[in-house]
Amino acid sequence: MVNKMWGRACMLLCACTWGSYAEGDNLLRLCSPGKNIEVCVDTDGGQLVYSVKKGKVEVLEASRLGLVVDGKDLGQNVSLAAEPEVEKFKTEYPLFGHHAMASDKAVEAMLPLSADGVRYGLVVRVYDDGVAVRYVLPENARRIEREHTAWNVPRNVKKVAWAGYDIGYEKEAYVTRMDEMPENEYVCGPLTVELPEGYMTFTEADCEDFPDMAFSRSGNGFKSCFPSSEKGWDIKRLPDESEKVLAGKYKGKDVSPWRCAIIASDLTGLVNSDLLTNLCPSPEEGRDFSWVKPGRCLWQWWSVGAPRYEDQKAWFDAAAELSWEYYLIDDGWRNWHKDGKDQWELLKEVIDYGRSVGVKSLVWVNSNEMRDAKSRRAYLERVKAIGASGIKIDFIPTATAEIMQWYMGGMQDCAELGLLLNFHGSVKPTGLSRTYPNDITREAVRGNEYQIRRYRRVLPQAHYVALPFTRLMAGPADVTPVTLNPEELATGGYSWAHEFAQAIVFLSPVTHFSDHYSYYLESPFVDLLKAVPTVWDETLVLPCTEMGEVVAYARRKGKEWWIGVMNGDKEREIEIPLDFLKKKKQAVFLHDGKELASVVREEREVSKKEVLKVKLRAGGGFVGRCY
Incomplete structure (x- = not known):
């Protein structure tokens, strides 16, 4: 300057x-x-x-x-x-x-x-x-x-x-x-x-x-x-937020x-x-954010509802088997009581178990337990003390001027305590992840919680291919992608390839995968699920993309390229030039199968001179990994 x-x-x-x-x-x-x-x-x-x-x-x-x-x-x-x-x-x-x-x-x-x-x-x-x-x-x-x-x-x-x-x-x-x-x-x-x-x-x-x-x-x-x-x-x-950065x-x-x-x-x-x-300030001088790590997160609420204490080791074990970095302990842990222990003691036990198998824990809280600066700080300190790596704060009031100051205080508290932060039931981001990189993702989106049978919610196929140019333009969104349960897929007409492509197209540095771990571990592309990144070194929006019709991204992480394509509500055939490749690579491609809950898996060598021709069903998709 x-x-x-x-x-x-x-x-x-x-x-x-x-x-x-x-x-x-x-x-x-x-x-x-x-x-x-x-x-x-x-x-x-x-x-x-x-x-x-x-x-x-x-x-x-x-x-x-x-x-x-x-x-x-x-x-x-x-x-x-x-x-x-x-x-x-x-x-x-x-x-x-x-x-x-x-x-x-x-x-x-x-x-x-x-x-x-x-x-x-x-x-x-x-x-x-x-x-x-x-x-x-x-x-x-x-x-x-x-x-x-x-x-x-x-x-x-x-x-x-x-x-x-x-x-x-x-x-x-x-x-x-x-x-x-x-x-x-x-x-x-x-x-x-x-x-x-x-x-x-x-x-x-x-x-x-x-x-x-x-x-x-x-x-x-x-x-x-x-x-x-x-x-x-x-x-x-x-007054209680006046000292924040x-x-x-x-x-x-x-x-x-x-x-x-x-x-x-x-x-x-x-x-x-x-x-x-x-347009946002740099981090506070001297503040170290090297502890902020992106990654994949397993999460049970979407598939089974409130977490049961007895099930938690299985979820941590599954996250470890998938090589995923995080597991979210969602709403319901507050009701745990067993063997004379309260919910906080039991929560610490499961967090300790997760650490023993190499999986870090994120913990859910309702914002009504921390609506002022003093109670918020005390709650976050308690979560940090029992070993959690982050907090998911849900059900936040309307974003008035006062509540926006509360958001700032929450970001600052979590930065000082070394906690990742995921606001849910929240307002959109405005670029302040530059100042607070621990503000790793947030909801403020109609995501896969609105494509779920038990609440009779169905999202139209055109919605997902509009999101990259609406909410996602504000910053990372916790869409909770990749539903593989065949009965859940059938209500909206989405294919496995479309669902996997969501994890590539929708940016969320900590990506919470929606479905039960059994569907991931038993899928014919579990190797890709174990390898997919959540942040990128380079991103291209492929020329076949049309807002509201079809979205196709090619993203590079290191020397690998990943391709994610989500189709809207009309069948189509697209072309994907591979001219972004610098040299020949081995590739794995997932095409729409005959059934929604199926893929046609293709493995071969590709070069930058090749143009892929891909047929997409309505609500279909395509995934590629070039390595």
Whole structure:
């Protein structure tokens, strides 16, 4: 990061290179480091607006900006109050995701603004794959009534991927025409639009103490909404969360989260964007996260319900036989009592047994047992003391400003105690796994808990092929993939190959596999289940992919390539070029079999010159391992 004086000088002397500003209506024109994206901040009749170009194409038309703070609309009657301060960013950092290293390279401008004499700020940051803005709140601001940030897209949008609104993000995902999307109703982000020249995803980053942001469509634009705080919210720090590392500040000022647009020419660029984590702070200086380890997790709730104490050794033994790293002890352990021992003593016994066979334990808790900072810390300390490696916190209240501070406190507590963290019944992530890598995954998704017979839940096949471009664009999702039970598969019409492909397509650094261990150990591809990674060094979205129709990923881990294909609700034949291979490799392919609970297994040598032709049934899939 450069200092402010250098930033101002560079802006003035090198304006034609990457940034400029002018008095009058045009407040700022800022280019990305590679000069392929340009954002312009203007006033239009006194209203603060911004627009974005990719090359010569306007991908965001003039869109409204502003907050209503203490009764003042900060987007109206706006003028530049002082010189903007411009800085460049360039750094790299490791992450658990679609690739192993993130590149954070951007140009940022801080605009001091005035709205009818009220001083505040707008921060604009431009990357080669997107744009983000955030507001610096006026000093001594007390209450936010509304936010007016919007995203107006061109009329030639081909498709939009979106999800129905739910406080826990557990509604279906869709890919539709723009005019088929509900208007003036809440929907969940992220939203992805397909344009003739590429793709854009809209969401938020670094949400620390604002309510969770949703969207509503108005014509060909989207508006920011806050369903949990429709009448506004007070700006205040909860006293018991005031000492946490993240406190809703940027450069010492109170700020809003970033409002983001990821912009890419193709789906590989879109999925691989690090924009959200780039917009979040680095980990606290001196904090060591080397103990955070991704892996595969066995889990009994989906297949058999509440865990029984007597069964736990068998589950740990199965995880060890599969060479999986974790086992989740889910809801139900709180009711264990045996031989005069309470649930905590019995929980420690099973955790100790897991450690003896090389399997680490994660423990479930209802958030109502830790709703304030003191009880949360005491509970987490107790879980850590009996040897657990992580916590799954479920049933979290609506994401108001106060609850978002509680999330931050939970991340900080778990970081200090050395606990992996999995929020369930939760709000979407906003990139803060950069700050807290122990925030390893979270739910906030309609996953396989909604494809389960005992609750008569069935998910449409189109849902799974929309998820990568909706919820998964916000970060890892605990979809709980890979159901192999034939009776469960039949209700939704999903094939074994489709189910296995979920573990490759849906990113979750700790992946919780849904089904009973017997189906995995007895499957004809148990060798692949034992070997499949959960984080990746390189990711390609294959050219046959169409949002809402079929999703095909090729992912590399070390020298191996894995291919995962999930099909939607129509039969099709696809082609998969193997040009990502550098040399000939041995391969194992799993094709859809005649029955849902079957595969055709193919083993042979392949080369980069080959193009696979794959037939997919509705709800079918394909899996490949090239090694």
